[in-house]
Amino acid sequence: MGQLPFSYKPVDIEVQQAILPDTVFQAVVRIPCDKQVKQVLANGKKGVLNVGVVLILPEGFELAHSNRISPEIKEKIGNCLFRAIALLKKYSCDRACPWSEI
Template sequence: RYENPREAIGCIVCVNCHLANKPVDIEDPQAIFPVIVFEAVVRIPYDLKQVLVNGKKRALNEGVVLILLKGFELTSSDHISPNMKENRLLQPSK
């Protein structure tokens, strides 16, 4: 967890471990009202397989850092719809 996912030189901290630069598709609302719960959908458009030690392929370990503007806060679980909860994979940092 990082309080600020950007280093002083502007790099996202993930570059310390992952040097690949891949295109991503992000779906998020263009405008929202206060106290509205919204979701951002991130898609990585390439083969999501990685080779294991035994040579077999499995799902790729992937992650995304989404930096929200000042004033945005993560909502509590009781404000999230069951559908959003089912699809949510979130590990928030400070």
């Protein structure tokens, strides 16, 4: 497992105050970090820092299927990876993408 330098940093989470049943919504997580920090890539060169976040959803909430996500949100997501974490079942997800895309 890699180092987790952000594991104890405070984050800012933005979600809607109220969400209707069967509604797709967006959760924004902001991680305070120096965007000038680089990491060593697989090819040995320095590149943008990859960050990840685990979001645990309340019981009854789950990740929306890709066909339910609006084009606007898909554009914001870009090539970031979202997936359910098997250990925590469908109520959690993680996201990993280059820092420059957050």
